């Protein structure tokens with residue numbers, strides 16, 4: 001985390017009703033420690049879980065709770081409270097407050113402040129897994145995520161206070177700080193991890209970067225498909241970093257639920273074969289850097305049905321599903337010779353370095369980024385990742401960090417190696 005990012009920042013920390021409210025006390029402590037000026041706002045529900053005195057002691061400011069509080073209104077009224085912060089963090093954000101905010105209501109201090117503010121608002125949801133996955137909560141999440149100055153953080157997965165297991169747990173305070181500080185000051189957060197230097201506009205200007213991201217879908221019939229859990233976040237973070245570095249970026253993406261970074265040429269594809277065609281086309285005139293972050297399905301059904309299979313037929317077909325191997329997108333681009341520097345990812349559940357190293361040579365590429373996809377706190381469908389960078393000379397670890405940060409740090413490492421290869425005129429590739 002970058003402490004500079006928080007120095008003198010005015011943070012309105014809104015705490016709503018949920019057992020995770022106890023974690024917000026630690027979040028308040030971390031914010032104050034990082035140099036932020038923190039004002040806590042508690043909803044009526046939050047009072048059932050934690051005492052205002054706890055936050056007052058941690059922040060040195062009296063907690064605000066009531067909309068119609070004559071005394072408080074004489075000081076910082078609710079409209080001034082909406083103007084005061086540099087950013088708002090709602091942690092935990094309950095299903096109830098998400099619903100009221102998504103409906104545009106202003107029936108308590110928090111929802112009123114939310115309507116009155118245009119500052120960055122970070123939502124940190126926390127609730128029971130069934131409440132989180134309910135279609136109405138997911139609809140509210142989508143509505144809120146579409147507000148231009150709202151950022152919706154994910155939930156964590158695992159054991160919940162109610163005894164159930166699944167998504168809906170509040171992220172740990174340290175992770176919340178990391179994710180938010182990366183959006184406040186990307187250059188600062190980049191400096192935290194060893195690398196050649198911060199991303200700057202000119203780093204890749206005049207150069208072409210092609211990136212694959214997300215999963216592919218291989219259809220069995222018009223409504224059933226084989227796919228995987230890739231969310232596209234890793235590839236999209238790299239694409240955003242490459243745009244920030246001034247590159248001309250083509251992002252070839254399988255079906256994902258996140259918006260493409262501003263400034264990329266987006267090529268949306270569904271299957272591995274479509275991804276291959278898009279990749280060959282995007283690199284036909286040459287590119288400096290090709291990065292394959294996509295999780296491409298290795299196999300596809302040999303004979304997809306033209307019509308939806310009836311339940312009985314589907315049972316038979318699925319038990320005897322004949323598969324054929326998909327083309328290898330990365331290897332095909334490597335074989336074409338059209339990309340000056342090639343980067344692959346290796347998604348492994350065991351013997352991370354060994355398996356990744358063999359992919360590096362088998363695919364004839366310059367660098368492989370290995371991640372352990374057996375872990376739930378990194379890898380597939382997480383906001384975080386931790387990787388091993390393996391090239392033909394060395395292995396280097398980049399510690400667990402947000403994918404946004406990692407996108408920048410990885411890009412810096414890639415650019416450094418690509419430049420070196422240009423200077424040397426050698427790749428050491430195993431072709």
Ligand code: PMT
Nearest residue numbers: 230231232233234292295296328329330344345346347381
């Ligand atoms: O999308 P996220 O939720 O953010 O998750 C990120 C990620 C885990 C998907 C990403 O970090 C990652 O590991 N991507 C590669 C996943 C994968 O398919 O790994 P692999 O070991 O099966 O493939 C090795 C490399 O060959 C990859 O660069 C892959 O893109 C490429 N490949 C594989 C098969 C194929 N037919 N064509 C390919 O291009």
